[in-house]
Amino acid sequence: MNVDQLKVEFIKFYDEGDCHVYFSPGRVNLIGEHTDYNGGFVFPCALSFGTYCLIRKTQNDYFQFRSLNQDKTYKINLDSITKAFPKGNWVNYVIGVIAQFVKNDGDLKNGADILFWGNVPNGAGLSSSASLEVATGVTINQEYNFGKTQIDIVRYSQKAEHEYAGVMCGIMDQFASGIGKKDHAIYLNCNNLEYELVPIKLEGVKIVIGNTNSPHSLDEGKYNERVEECRVAVEAIKPSKKIALLGELNPAEFNLFSDKIISETVRKRARHVVTEIERTMKAVENLKQGKLEEFGQLMNESHDSLRDDYEVTGFELDSMVEAARKIEGTIGSRMTGGGFGGSTVNLVKDEFIEQFIEQVGKEYTEKTGIVGEFYVAEIGDGGKRIE
Structure with a gap:
């Protein structure tokens, strides 16, 4: 849908009158997975598709929320706007963000009619939830004149995910959705939120996203389980080296102290985090130097x-990556996002893209019985008002 079509839908629901339009993108992470909540480096970029939020402030003492992607609609009084709904209600991502403004910046004096529509595939690991959260954040911030910074909105969105969706995520997804810039990736230190916008210059190469159509659901426990395993690793190492996060260790230090972690499973989790941070640092330097083959090899190592x-x-993810690596023009292929389903991110030479989509799609379906989808990524801007 385009903006004019969305305005028509808004009027269908809420009658004639002007409305304002905001947008916040999904993201794809090129490398640096499960490092964000461990205080490490990540390297995501915002995408050109995301979530649109149309709003008209009213004099009513309630909000109305509708989504063209969801069946259920909500009418919530201002005095109940911070109260979470049962798990599984999509509006929790929205009111979770609004609640942060109320808790930190003051009550809302009047309500609004709000309509959402998103073209980030749900469950594809491309951050549809962060896109929805940041879209809400930029909308409420501007419409109600809270004057918060984009970083504030990113933090509020992450907090909403923790408190209202029950996913103890890092800050990468919301940061990419809020801070992204067209044709740039974000080299982000998740420990202190220092970041660098790195131009994406891929001569003769494109970023291709492969959606396995095997949706992940991070609130089912596995994601939080990994967060807890990393915490256990930190506690095991602490008596020997005072650290608060695994991101404070380099590979040599990890090798020195890894025997303090009794559980082999927890040791493996920690090893991934420490080596992934190192890979991300090397990958960014390779990209800056135009060493795409080296960057691609680090992507492969990341997936493994x-x-x-x-x-x-x-x-599903492994099957798609295995098929991708058989294509001569594939420079690198890995899962992206939280995992447990979702999408892959691939660097593919231009002249092989058609073959990549056809052959990887065919082999993936033959192996899994699922039809995948492929998108040639366009890198866009972070959340903002567009009309």
């Missing part, structure tokens, strides 16, 4: 570590 040490890939 996520498969073997972190165990968050699974049959």
